[in-house]
Amino acid sequence: MKTTIAALAALATLGSAAAATAQDLPGPVKARQGQFRIMAINLGMLGDMAQGKTAYDADAAQKAADSLVGVSMIDEAPLFAEGTSEMDIDGTRAKAEIWDSWDDFASKWSGFGEAAANMQQVAATGQEALGPAMGQLGGACKACHDTYRAPE
Amino acid sequence: MKTTIAALAALATLGSAAAATAQDLPGPVKARQGQFRIMAINLGMLGDMAQGKTAYDADAAQKAADSLVGVSMIDEAPLFAEGTSEMDIDGTRAKAEIWDSWDDFASKWSGFGEAAANMQQVAATGQEALGPAMGQLGGACKACHDTYRAPE
Numbered sequence: 001m002k003t004t005i006a007a008l009a010a011l012a013t014l015g016s017a018a019a020a021t022a023q024d025l026p027g028p029v030k031a032r033q034g035q036f037r038i039m040a041i042n043l044g045m046l047g048d049m050a051q052g053k054t055a056y057d058a059d060a061a062q063k064a065a066d067s068l069v070g071v072s073m074i075d076e077a078p079l080f081a082e083g084t085s086e087m088d089i090d091g092t093r094a095k096a097e098i099w100d101s102w103d104d105f106a107s108k109w110s111g112f113g114e115a116a117a118n119m120q121q122v123a124a125t126g127q128e129a130l131g132p133a134m135g136q137l138g139g140a141c142k143a144c145h146d147t148y149r150a151p152e
Numbered sequence: 153m154k155t156t157i158a159a160l161a162a163l164a165t166l167g168s169a170a171a172a173t174a175q176d177l178p179g180p181v182k183a184r185q186g187q188f189r190i191m192a193i194n195l196g197m198l199g200d201m202a203q204g205k206t207a208y209d210a211d212a213a214q215k216a217a218d219s220l221v222g223v224s225m226i227d228e229a230p231l232f233a234e235g236t237s238e239m240d241i242d243g244t245r246a247k248a249e250i251w252d253s254w255d256d257f258a259s260k261w262s263g264f265g266e267a268a269a270n271m272q273q274v275a276a277t278g279q280e281a282l283g284p285a286m287g288q289l290g291g292a293c294k295a296c297h298d299t300y301r302a303p304e
Binding site for chain 1: 197
């Protein structure tokens, strides 16, 4: 048991160190960038269905919505570790205001969670439900990006 | 509405394209690697508490466990996109067997979900509950890695 836990902890540490060496980005930054990519992939699938670019598939829409809800359950604090703003390091657009206004940032993350939960409720009910739910999700994304993400 | 959806879809596409250009890894690979990093970060926090390396904190343990459950809800299919095995591209250790044995791979992912759900139930009940729950999580990780992850 102890060996397993120690091995897992070592793996976690190694993972972070490897990232910093290999691509000059701290582990938490790689983690959060992956997280946003997961969101983009699932939002992209739902958006394509909402626009009729791909055929509506209730099961696929539900899986994408469930994935977004899953992402919304991830605690952002360890991913937005201190010292990982765009003022501290290259390769991130996370503004220092995130740490100055953590409660508001967390509230905006909760807003994404609410929008994802709404999508989860309606995703399998029909193609026409996707547009409004995507609008709410887009609004939640924008609310946070407008304040806390630096321009490219 | 349509503009928002189109913008989101464009962002998703841009995100994938940027990754492929910048670091030669397809978007889904970056996404899944970030996902595993999120798992490692949260497992690391729980493992440190289980071993007594850091003080037990019921709230922090619960947040880490909730985060693991959230990750377990992410659909793996779009992240393990066709053509992204270690035989196809550099920079991944995902064995081709994943796609040959998708149902078994998905079942092992569900095993992680069950272990995460167990941790979620017990994480806030006391430090002594973490060890056995970490053991189950470690077993779920190992079961999949032994079969589907190539050596470094």
